[in-house]
Amino acid sequence: MQLHQILVTARNQILLDDNFTKTENFSTVCYGVLGCFNKNEFFDLIYRPISLKPQSPDNIDVTYSxxxxxxxxxxDxxxxxxxxxxxxxxxxxxxxxSKFIIHGYGGSFDDMEWMGVCTT
Incomplete structure (x- = not known):
């Protein structure tokens, strides 16, 4: 089985497992000043084969130090x-x-030793 087929099969299985319907695949979610997001906007077969709607900012609870x-x-x-x-x-x-240093979405300050240098 080719990589393309594996990715499409995996994506379709996840969509079925999560009880997504065809109409929900194209649904949009809005988060006030952040704007609206379509579930399929950032789909990429190789880099993002599974594209879900973003969670609400309150659910993610991003913090800034x-x-x-x-x-x-x-x-603070x-x-x-x-x-x-x-x-x-x-x-x-x-x-x-003010200067803002962003380490990336998937990590935290504690994961990035070099971030401590920036505070001195």
Missing amino acids: LYTAENKFKP ILRANMTREDIANTHFDPKKP
């Missing part, structure tokens, strides 16, 4: 759903320059 000169060793934890009041209670100062 804020380090400043005042808190080099104990970060930021989340996408924070209010202005929540952010005002952190060390973030919008008047100062």
